Amino acid sequence: MNPAREPSDQELRDLYRAMLRIRLIEEEIAARYAEQEMRCPVHLSVGQEAAAVGACAALRPADQITSSHRCHGHYLAKGGDLRAMLAEIYGKAAGCCGGRGGSMHLFDPDAGVLASVPIVASSVPLAVGAALAFQQRAEDGVAVAFLGDGSLEEGVTHESLNFASRFHLPVVFFVENNFFSVYTPLDQRQPARPLAALAAAHGMPALEADGNDVLAVLKATKEAVADARAGAGPTLIVAETYRWREHCGPNYDNDLGYRTEDEFLAWKARDPVAAFAARLSELGAMTDTDSDAMAGAIGAEIDAAFGFAKAAPFPDGATAAERVYA
Template identity: 45%
Template sequence: MTKPNNYEALYRQALLIRRVEEEIIRLYPSDKVQSPVHLSIGQEAVAVGVCSLLKPEDRMFSTYRSHAFYLAKGGDLNAMMAELFGKVDGCCGGKGGSMHLAYPKVGFMGTSAVVASGIPNAVGNAYANQILGKSDLTVSVFGDGATEEGVYHESLNFASLHKLPIIFICENNQFAVHTRLESRQSYAIREHVSSYGIDTFHIEDGYDFCTVQTQFANILADYHDDPRPVFIEIDTCRYMEHVGPGEDFYGGYRDQSEHLEWRNSDPLLTDQQTYNALLAEVNKQIDESVAFAEASPFPTITDLYQDVY
């Protein structure tokens, strides 16, 4: 891994995401977290590398495994923690929970528990940008399982047909809940995307935020020269269970040996010097966010009728 000048900043962002989720794991048995959680531990580098190159006005539409992208895009940690606690100061007023985070002021446009449902929203945003002549970037993030949904294919077709300015990013961790990719898909993802006339790219080292940033920067340069639909598949690895605070190796569909090579390359596990140098600062920020969430009140009956359209 070649370390760029902003290595420490990238590392700090990745460490913050991991430590936030480790704190969620610690808190979960207390029932303070008021919603199911889909953790990004192991996948942080994708969000960090990509979002490090985005501007606040660039809009991102993500998935229910959203903590990493929310934070990497600039979402407020206090507001996120309060949302997980179901408190009124949460980013969605305590009504959405972990799977429905949003922070539009930094271009994080919201997430949904429905697989692939954010993709057409992103395509609609890109279509609006095209009509309005805006150069802001639209990014759609989803997992490999979303490529099996009909709306995904409809969205690719529409984006290609209208040459929309959008970047699709597929986080491929090889699993949809407990089912391996090869048991679900008769197609190769990028080859199938190419059939729509969309340029595809592949980032294999999704554990390395430096590599993700560098390769994404190259893709962005090419995109800005010719705004159009672009598809990037990024290999990654989910360390924890599909949903919840634990591991799931007991399930028999995978084992720890499959993660060994990935973990051996994970800078949050291998670069202990930087980890230790940043840990106290990161932990302090997390402690403050938990205290903020604890102090925030729960929504009232009156709040129930707000934001209803």
């Protein structure tokens, strides 16, 4: 432990552990998906772990996040309950939405996961609403909206940025630019300008960070969160990263031709989890024994959580009409 180091060795290991845990959980979902017991679509964030973990490491438990269809990493990084997440994906009553939502509707009010919603960009104004509530109650909480590059093409995102900026709300708009909206690359959808340039139009600062570098993400998010907490208003953060697997599902789909295998391999070589392990090893902050022990403990946690989710009961059919607006 080097007391002069910021973050400390323990904090560095915790960041690594959080990324590894998300990776192993999603790899296990992918491995078991063909069993056809998870009867909902899954949008995996394998390859994007540094963005979720770096951003959430800058937050307090009472801060709130919102997410999209690709929400597993955000939910877990913010402290969402793993058993409730897996039970939800298995459609069980013990799931975080009582088994009615599936993988794209992860909520955990106790952990500050306000909502995850798969209608693209629809959760962005929810984060703004959470920030407005913090402001009106004179609380020092901060809300973070996680959104993809595709969400910047939705009007409600710009309404949200406009409103948040006008009222100096304590919210951070965290864009994970993974360069694709399903199969359509960014350069076919948006003009050639940095995504961060959109912030100026809404009168707010922008920060760019390497989305595969957890420390870079943490640094940018800490800065934006400190400003928001101090009453300086919102920030737009853009972090470039890459989804390894298909848009939706457990497989790889580079053979479809919307992106090249070479591009995928170049990003895979920049694996945020493996790269951080190597960095910690160089720094002397983590040994192989440390990382093996982490992987073992996480593996046992995952096995137990899948066991719980698979064995849990389905919702009672008589409750089907509950929690439904009509």
